[in-house]
Amino acid sequence: MPELPEVQTVLNGLIEVLQDKTLCGVESYYPGTLIIDPELEDDVFPAKLVQAERRGKYIILHLDSASIIIVHLRMTGKLVYEPKPDEPHRHERARILLSAQDALRFIDPRTFGKITLLRSSNLSRYLPELGPEPLSDAFDAAYLYRSLRHRKAPIKNLLLDQRIVAGLGNIYVCELLFRSGIKPDRPGAKITRKDSRLIARHTKEILREALALGGTSISDYRQIDDKRGEFQNFLRVYQKHKCPLGHTLHNIKLGGRSSFFCPICQK
DNA sequence: CAATGATCCTGTCCGC
DNA sequence: TGCGGACAGGATCATT
DSSP: OOOHHHHHHHHHHHHHHHTTOEEEEEEESSTTTEEEOTTOOSOOOSEEEEEEEEETTEEEEEETTSEEEEEEOTTTOEEEEESSOOSOOTTEEEEEEEGGGOEEEEEOTTOOOEEEEEEGGGHHHHSOOOOOOTTSTTSSHHHHHHHHTTOOSBHHHHHHOTTTSSSOOHHHHHHHHHHHTOOTTSBGGGOOHHHHHHHHHHHHHHHHHHHHTTOOOSTTOOOTTSOOOSGGGGOSSTTOSBOTTOOBOEEEEETTEEEEEOTTTOO
16 A cells, blocks of 8 residues: 555655665565565665656666666565664565664565565566656646546546556555545546646645655555554545545545545535 | 456454 | 354456
């Protein structure tokens, strides 16, 4: 459930933690969590972090050894800084080793998360096709209208498609559609120019609000120092029974995801 | 190409 | 009290 605000918050914490640290290696304790590029050079570690960025829900760590670490938290992944880690925790799937015996633990009960270690020049090969960042100028009403006008899938599914816009997940899509007054099952082709403006505006608005509060902590998500985000206190429909006006909410499955909406406020 | 559905996985919750 | 089943969902793959 980490979406753009949660991933960005983790990245911000990671930049703090990795300041002046030397990365010494990666270990994995669960098959499939750590992916190693076959073309990776031999002498990757020790290495310094030279740049850390986020693209959609992917964290991209550029090392000075012409290599990159990509982290994807998926559902339940957590990065936890530990000055003196002992034996791997029950749900610890991998570990990024730092100087002076400290480490970043990758805790992931449901095991969907991935850490990839690759040669820098192969980055495009290891990142899927991703649409524009929702907070960038490229994500505007005109772009959205063009992307949706010939599609008959529900708007909810289309906004979850990372090829259309990168970084949204189930929680924020439910919330931004409520704010936009649009039912989640409306076909993309029925989204007007005016609706596109509402979606673009509310997407940016809600992401900025959530970023300012360190994200939404539902179930497993935590910041790198194990603090919760606070945006869950401002959700209006996700996992709620009534909208802010007191109307009873509906919950339908779209693309296998629960989709909360108000049958009165959303058209 | 577009749309849909299954799949992966385990902690948690619910009903009986 | 215990157990079986439903549920949570991001990305990928298979099918139509």
